[in-house]
Amino acid sequence: MLAAPLAPVWTAPTRTAYWTRLLPLLAILTCVTRIPSFVRPLWNPDEGYLAVQARLLAQGGHLYETVVDRKPPLLPWLYEAAFAVCGSGSLIPLRLLAVLAQLLTAVLLASLARRRWGDGAGRTTGVLYLLVSIGLNPEDAQAATFEVFILPGTAAAMWCADRGRWGAAGTAVAAAFLTKQTGGAVLLPVAWLLYRQGTPCTGAPRLAAGFAVPVLGAALVTDPAGFLFWTVTGSAAYASFTGSELHILVRALTNTALLAGASAGLLPPVVRTLRIARTGAVDVWLWLASSAVAVALGCHFFGHYYLQLTAPLALLATRALQVLPPERGVATVFTSTCCCVLFLVWGLLAPRPELAHAQRLATAVERRTAPADRVLVWGIHPETYWLAGRLPATRYLTAGLLTNYSGGRDGPQVGEKYAVAGAWPVFRRELSAHRPALVVDDSRGKPYGPDRVPSLRRLLAARYEEVGTVDGAVLYARVPEG
Structure with missing residues (x-):
């Protein structure tokens, strides 16, 4: 008698197979959403400032001495390095680096969501983030400036903290802070995760060291007194709200409305879930809240400041969709895609x-x-x-x-x-x-x-x-x- 054939054994997709399918999708979507960034030689004065700084540094200038700005040193150094390799006549190398920064952010968010809520959540988060990432005035969303390069650091900080890698989390927070001061806002949700995981005694020193070593190193490589003045203590007048109340209020309302419009697919499930159930994800809510404080800090409300809100918004929308009917997920992605197309067209056609x-x-x-x-x-x-x-x-x-x-x-x-x-x-x-x-x-x-x-x-x-x-x-x- 012949033995009965063995029943086929179903094998779960491996980690490699998952990313082999998802990475090309995210890469293509990133490239498509960043197409407008390549149609202008320059998008805003911040890019011009960084380009001039990079040229001065390449000719022997010293940051915070003969080359100054109210920003940390990481992005001027990145511009200088790109110019050294590719020449200083074009910002295309920086545009490509911005594409990589957005892709890395999407991948880290997808990995974070997958670990918490499953494979589908990972795909949804990565896609939603990229769709909403250009939902502002093109001169804010498409420029290769500070906030775009903050995002990988903040996402990496949350990814490392979620896995209890506190030294690496501190270094990621430092990378965000050294790109722009408001990148340090992610330290709040990271500290919450440290507390929730119950390892503050061992994790806190590693987190602090991971943050302090790069920041102190940057200060010593430049000029410690100048670094402190230009990045922390010398901007009191700049941060004042007095004298421009109506002007700033109009800008705040305009940019809030733009991001809300771009997030038209994300906000309804989040609001609906808040009404019917507890969503958890306290650390993500803290990430959103600390990012909102970072947007308001300084009382200027420029559009590019709002980019810090997009990563936690994508995660919260994904979490909300886990407790809603499947058709809500389809509607969310469809609405977000339509909004993304509108902002994409705006970026391609907007006069400058x-x-x-x-x-x-x-x-x-x-x-x-x-x-x-x-x-x-x-x-x-x-x-x-x-x-x-x-x-x-x-x-x-x-x-x-x-x-x-x-x-x-x-x-x-x-x-x-x-x-x-x-x-x-x-x-x-x-x-x-x-x-x-x-x-x-x-x-x-x-x-x-x-x-x-x-x-x-x-x-x-x-x-x-x-x-x-x-x-x-x-x-x-x-x-x-x-």
Whole structure:
């Protein structure tokens, strides 16, 4: 008698098989959602600022000494490295790095959700995150700037904390913080996970060391006093709400509405689940809350600040879908896809009048100066230096650092006395050492114009003469000695 055939044994998909199927999907979706980032040479002044910083660093500049900004050093270093490898004439290498940053964030979120709620939840989280990740004004969502590069660090911090890897979690928090200070907000949910897992005595020292070593290392590699001043203590005036209340309120409401519209598929299941059941995921709620505080910190509410909310929103929506009927998941993905398409089209077709102005201005600067000449662009568009291929005459790349206009403030707290502490004496010394061949007044009626800045007005009256205008910007050439 023949033995009965053995029944087939079903084998669960291996970890490798799961990621082999999911990674190509996430990679394709990441590339599609980032297509608009490649259709403009530059998206916003932050990219221009970083590009100019990178060129100055490559030519021997020192961060927080001869090259300054109110940001930590990680992203200027990344720009410098990309320029060293690929040249400084294009931001395409940074665009590619931003694609990788978004893909890495999606993969980490998918892995986190899969570990907690299963394979389907992992796929859903990765897809939802990428769909909502461009749900803001394209100049905020598509630019290769701080918030895009914060996200992998914050997601990695949560991924490591979920697995009890406290030293690595601290290092990931440090990476986010060293990209932009608000990236450190993820420390709150990480600390909650440390408490919930019941290992604070052994985990807390590893978490603290993992965070402290990279931060202290960055301070020592740059200039410790300058690092502390520019990243922590020197921004009190910038963070003030006074003087621009209506302006800031309108911006906050506009960007909140944009992200809410992009999250039209995510928010209903979260709200519905809150009404009918406890969703758990306290750490994710804390992540969302701490990110919201980071958005509000400084009282400026720029659109790119809101990118920090997208990762916890995707996780919370996925968790909510676990207790709702399956058709709700289909509706959520469909709605999110439709919203994503709208923002994708906006990114491809949106005009960029300020970029066109900066390009025309850079052409005029290039025509009126020699490659070795220093120039001063008095405005808030440092990309003019980069587009023109000219070095700035000062370490202060925008008028904002010298007048407190930084952040779009349009109220009374704009002027010399509201500048970064100690900036004007340094500014005067640098203009004497590197007297600009051309000064561009790009204020165009803004409250930081020369008529409200006596020191600049006297400089122009004594040493310069008007030689032309470009779209309302006034060009002043240096009067020859004698």
